[in-house]
Amino acid sequence: MWPLPALVAWTAGWIVFVIVDGFDVAQPVAFACATALGGVLALGALNAWRRFFVVVGFPLSFAASGAAATLPSWAWLVPLALIASLYPIRAWRDAPLFPTRRGALRGLSDSVLLRPADAILDAGCGLGAALLELRREYPRAALNGIEWSWPLWLACALRCRFARIRRRDFWSADWSPFALVYLFQRPESMARAAAKAALELRAGAWLASLEFEIASLEPDGCLKSRAGRSVWLYQAPFTARR
Numbered sequence: 001m002w003p004l005p006a007l008v009a010w011t012a013g014w015i016v017f018v019i020v021d022g023f024d025v026a027q028p029v030a031f032a033c034a035t036a037l038g039g040v041l042a043l044g045a046l047n048a049w050r051r052f053f054v055v056v057g058f059p060l061s062f063a064a065s066g067a068a069a070t071l072p073s074w075a076w077l078v079p080l081a082l083i084a085s086l087y088p089i090r091a092w093r094d095a096p097l098f099p100t101r102r103g104a105l106r107g108l109s110d111s112v113l114l115r116p117a118d119a120i121l122d123a124g125c126g127l128g129a130a131l132l133e134l135r136r137e138y139p140r141a142a143l144n145g146i147e148w149s150w151p152l153w154l155a156c157a158l159r160c161r162f163a164r165i166r167r168r169d170f171w172s173a174d175w176s177p178f179a180l181v182y183l184f185q186r187p188e189s190m191a192r193a194a195a196k197a198a199l200e201l202r203a204g205a206w207l208a209s210l211e212f213e214i215a216s217l218e219p220d221g222c223l224k225s226r227a228g229r230s231v232w233l234y235q236a237p238f239t240a241r242r
Contacts, residue, residue, distance in 0.1 A: 005054070009041040013058030034058050043127065043155050099129035100184055100210060104229040109137040111223050111233060112206050116140040118179035122163075123170035123193075124148075128156040130182055130210075131163050144178070146170040175200040184210040191216065194238070201236040208233055217241055 017034035021027060035058055042054035114120070118141050122130045125145030134143055143163035147153040153167040166173075175181050175197060183193055194214045197207045206220075209232045213219065218241045221233035 005041075005044065009038050009054045009057060012041065013038050017058070017062075031059075031062065034062075039151070043151060099126060100133055101129070101229065102133065104210060104225050105130070105133040105137055105182075105223075105231060106225050107137075107223055108134075108208065108231060111221050112180060112208065114138060114141060114179050117142055119144060119177050120180045120182065121146065121170075121173075121175065121178040122182050123173075123175075124183070124185065125156050125160075125165065126152055128160040128163070128165075130184060131156070131160045134182065135160075135162060146173055171196065176202060178205060180206045180208060182208045182210070183212075185212060187212050190214045194234075197234070197236065198238055203236055205236045206233060207236070207238075215241070 013034040016037050017030045020030035020033045035055070038055045038058050118138075120134055120138060120141045120143050122128075122134065122143070122145045125131055125147045128145065131143055131145050134141070143160075145156055145160065145163055145165045146168055147156055147165065148167065148169050150167055153165060157165040171192070178201070181197060181201065183189075185193060190209065190212050191214070193207070193209070194217055201207065211230060213230075213232045214234065217234055218239040219232050220235045220239075223231040223233065225231065
């Protein structure tokens with residue numbers, strides 16, 4: 001339970017720092033190794049703010065200890081680079097990393113009927129939580145994920161080997177090959193998603209949005225899961241809300 005994972009990560013950073021520093025290497029190298037460990041452990045955090053605190057925990061505690069005076073100024077670029085890679089500036093307009101909870105998509109396959117081997121896209125797949133849920137619903141589908149952050153892309157590719165994971169901006173990707181596009185974004189992103197889906201999704205394809213409704217469109221269904229989540233469903237061609 002939070003903040004225990006952050007405390008564990010910060011402690012692990014200090015352990016790595018002490019061990020590496022004991023090999024008589026340059027202290028910035030030990031600092032970089034300890035900070036990099038925080039970046040790896042941050043991948044397991046539930047959202048962007050928690051990832052941020054996990055990454056900066058060791059560097060801040062190092063600075064508070066007074067040892068920071070021994071480091072060159074460039075060493076502080078390491079935590080900044082890790083934060084930027086985990087949550088790139090290009091992705092700041094999109095939702096932070098909020099994983100799809102287990103069971104949130106339960107029953108989706110009963111509401112959205114797809115043919116075997118139809119292609120499904122998780123747009124902004126993060127660590128792959130939604131892909132795992134989609135696999136339970138559509139075990140024979142061709143699952144795809146798109147993620148811009150390269151550490152998250154790599155972690156998702158390793159975790160979800162059953163899916164094709166690409167590193168790119170899902171806003172610039174072509175959605176036309178997919179029978180279902182799944183989103184867990186934020187309210188401010190939904191108008192843009194609706195416009196892109198209307199332009200690119202073929203007739204009969206579906207757009208599924210966890211939690212956030214598209215204000216301008218009439219939904220074709222709303223799945224209420226046992227996890228207490230709403231999945232708003234829209235089938236192309238979309239119907240404008242009056």
